[in-house]
Amino acid sequence: MTVSSQSSQHLMRNVPDSSIGSVLVTWYQKNKRALPWRQRFLESADPYVIWISEIMLQQTTIQAVLPAYERFLGVFPNLKALAAASEDQVRLACRGLGYYRRFRLMHEAAQVLAARQPFHWPRTFKEWRELPGIGDYTAAAVSSIAFQEVKAVVDGNVERVFCRLLDRRVVPDQKLKKEFQAIGDHLIPRTAPGDYNQAVMELGQTICIKQNPRCLVCPVQNYCAAYAAGSQNLAPAPRKPMEYEDVRMHLWLLLRDNKIGLVKRSKEARFLGGTLGLPTALEAEGRLRWEQAGHWNFEPDSFGSFKHSITRHKIQAFVHHKEWRGDAREMTWIPLDQAESQLVSNLDRKALHLFLGKFTQTS
CATH class of the missing domain: 1.10.340.30 (Hypothetical protein; domain 2)
Known part of the structure; x- marks a missing residue:
């Protein structure tokens, strides 16, 4: 046997x-x-x-x-x-x-x-x-x-x-x-x-x-x-606590004519590959690594941040706002009031909600 x-x-x-x-x-x-x-x-x-x-x-x-x-x-x-x-x-x-x-x-x-x-x-x-x-x-x-x-x-x-x-x-x-x-x-x-x-x-x-x-x-x-x-809470034995990796992420709200600019993340992106969302960069050793193709030279200047988890990653996401004055054809433009329904990930929606809560109340 x-x-x-x-x-x-x-x-x-x-x-x-x-x-x-x-x-x-x-x-x-x-x-x-x-x-x-x-x-x-x-x-x-x-x-x-x-x-x-x-x-x-x-x-x-x-x-x-x-x-x-x-x-x-x-x-x-x-x-x-x-x-x-x-x-x-x-x-x-x-x-x-x-x-x-x-x-x-x-x-x-x-x-x-x-x-x-x-x-x-x-x-x-x-x-x-x-x-x-x-x-x-x-x-x-x-x-x-x-x-x-x-x-x-x-x-x-x-x-x-x-x-x-x-x-x-x-x-x-x-x-x-x-x-x-x-x-x-x-x-x-x-x-x-x-x-x-x-x-x-x-x-x-x-x-x-x-x-x-x-x-x-x-x-x-x-x-x-x-x-x-009487051992219901002992069976099964508990698993070891999951080990998480800390990640610093930056998301940009790009606005033009009351529309928000969305870009497609590359399929090789570490998170949410292939999804249409906010321009995203990961921070490592003080440098930004972009999650989508193209040349991006935005300086981090966040107006707020939030926490988010994806599988074994604890993300601290910093949200930035920028008025777009470049070529409008570089991205997909969605009316701001329709953006909620067009964003695939909860991560992007959290950033949008943070922006709307901060800026629409003061406008």
């Missing part, structure tokens, strides 16, 4: 029998939240609405996704519309959600799918996994919900549920992925795999939460070893 299989058997030895999957499905069908992608799929049976929701929900809260999801489907109601869009149009429709690489890959996947002759949706985990931007979790979620593929999802919420069911006070790191996947595949019922996957995720999101889980209303309380031991 290999070390991996021994570890898997050790992890699974106290797992309840597969009836826990049926318990979760029953609980979910009675208590599931009325989320828009669930309602849309119920009405249309269109895998597109599930796929878009799963991409948006990656590393993003449901509350942040809700308005963006409806806005996105208002612009791109189906696969054909998404595939025909430009990359900039897709970015704009996803504005404010961050992690824009996932949406670029989603757009690429839409183009791959739309080019199929004759057209057909992927149905299995393996087929979804072959598309750009689709990892194990997304492939399992979409194939199970839309096509009843018997493949369990495993994400951070699910790992926390499993650690508590087994009272495993360990950090759920990458080395345990296969073991957690084995547990999920053991529990998932063949009759309702999509409901099971949504149930176990919803359990982790609403009841088996990180701090002070709501054990008294948990449908699998009787199966939970951590609840029996």
Whole structure:
């Protein structure tokens, strides 16, 4: 027996029998939240609405996704519309959600799918996994919900549920992925795999939460070893605190005829590559490194600053204001009152809000 299989058997030895999957499905069908992608799929049976929701929900809260999801489907109601869009149009429709690489890959996947002759949706985990931007979790979620593929999802919420069911006070790191996947595949019922996957995720999101889980209303309380031991806040073990890098950034509000000038950051930019936004420079050793092409000779003279985080970076952003007297064709000019809707990133919008709060009140 290999070390991996021994570890898997050790992890699974106290797992309840597969009836826990049926318990979760029953609980979910009675208590599931009325989320828009669930309602849309119920009405249309269109895998597109599930796929878009799963991409948006990656590393993003449901509350942040809700308005963006409806806005996105208002612009791109189906696969054909998404595939025909430009990359900039897709970015704009996803504005404010961050992690824009996932949406670029989603757009690429839409183009791959739309080019199929004759057209057909992927149905299995393996087929979804072959598309750009689709990892194990997304492939399992979409194939199970839309096509009843018997493949369990495993994400951070699910790992926390499993650690508590087994009272495993360990950090759920990458080395345990296969073991957690084995547990999920053991529990998932063949009759309702999509409901099971949504149930176990919803359990982790609403009841088996990180701090002070709501054990008294948990449908699998009787199966939970951590609840029996009173160790819910010890399982799983906490991860090491994330280490952040401090970054100093400068953003310029360029104005001309009550319009704001936006430029496209280069695809090689350290942050928000390829997005249309404010002229941006990073400060290192007292020098500025520009995030977009062109020659920029602005002197830093900030009227304010704010803090912002992108992945493992803590950004101190300094905002500058300058009246533009150069060639107006060098950038995209947007009426100031429309700029909010045209800025893709929260970083740019924070700078705009700082400017509007300081200058419009005194004008």
